[in-house]
Amino acid sequence: MTQSTQSAIRNPQSAIGIPSRIFLVGFMGSGKTTVGRLLAERLGRRFIDLDEWIVERAGKSISQIFAEDGEVYFRQLEGELLRDVVKEPELVISLGGGAFVSEINRRVVKEHGVSVWLDCTFDVILKRLGDASDRPLNTSPDRLRELLESRLPSYSQADVRIDAGQVWPERLVDEIMQILRC
Numbered sequence: 431m432t433q434s435t436q437s438a439i440r441n442p443q444s445a446i447g448i449p450s451r452i453f454l455v456g457f458m459g460s461g462k463t464t465v466g467r468l469l470a471e472r473l474g475r476r477f478i479d480l481d482e483w484i485v486e487r488a489g490k491s492i493s494q495i496f497a498e499d500g501e502v503y504f505r506q507l508e509g510e511l512l513r514d515v516v517k518e519p520e521l522v523i524s525l526g527g528g529a530f531v532s533e534i535n536r537r538v539v540k541e542h543g544v545s546v547w548l549d550c551t552f553d554v555i556l557k558r559l560g561d562a563s564d565r566p567l568n569t570s571p572d573r574l575r576e577l578l579e580s581r582l583p584s585y586s587q588a589d590v591r592i593d594a595g596q597v598w599p600e601r602l603v604d605e606i607m608q609i610l611r612c
């Protein structure tokens with residue numbers, strides 16, 4: 431976890447001018463949807479939560495998709511809808527916690543905009559998630575920790591990293607806008 435380091439632009443080239451699409455990535459409970467919605471409001475842009483699109487397209491909840499169709503199917507749908515969503519310009523998009531783990535999805539994101547990783551410590555995540563049953567991968571604290579650690583190498587490939595643990599969402603939006611010069 432890089433919580434103690436400063437938030438950083440990892441790909442300064444992509445941070446010049448307002449990016450056409452801003453993707454929020456990071457683990458479950460890192461605040462992607464809340465921050466994404468606020469950021470979109472501030473920029474006067476449309477906000478898309480990829481998980482909501484999946485639920486709409488599948489006609490059932492994410493827990494149901496996992497239980498009835500399996501995670502592999504969910505990941506296929508996630509990738510397909512991501513490729514659909516990026517056809518539109520001027521968006522703020524929050525991705526589910528596993529979407530940026532796929533190399534193909536990362537490439538799609540890179541080609542279509544700037545990615546912002548909301549980086550949170552495990553303790554913050556655990557506190558926020560509790561035993562929330564709407565997240566099928568939240569089966570135990572040990573499993574969550576393992577999952578988070580296994581995903582850090584993927585999240586760290588985002589263009590921008592923000593310390594998202596202890597700060598109010600509005601402040602995170604300020605910080606993102608400042609870094610992206612929006």
Ligand code: S3P
Pocket residue numbers: 456457458459462481492525526527528529564565566567
């Ligand atoms: C997942 C995170 C969830 C959702 C699904 C799988 C993951 O999204 O896509 O439950 O693999 O981390 P949030 O990160 O918005 O909770």
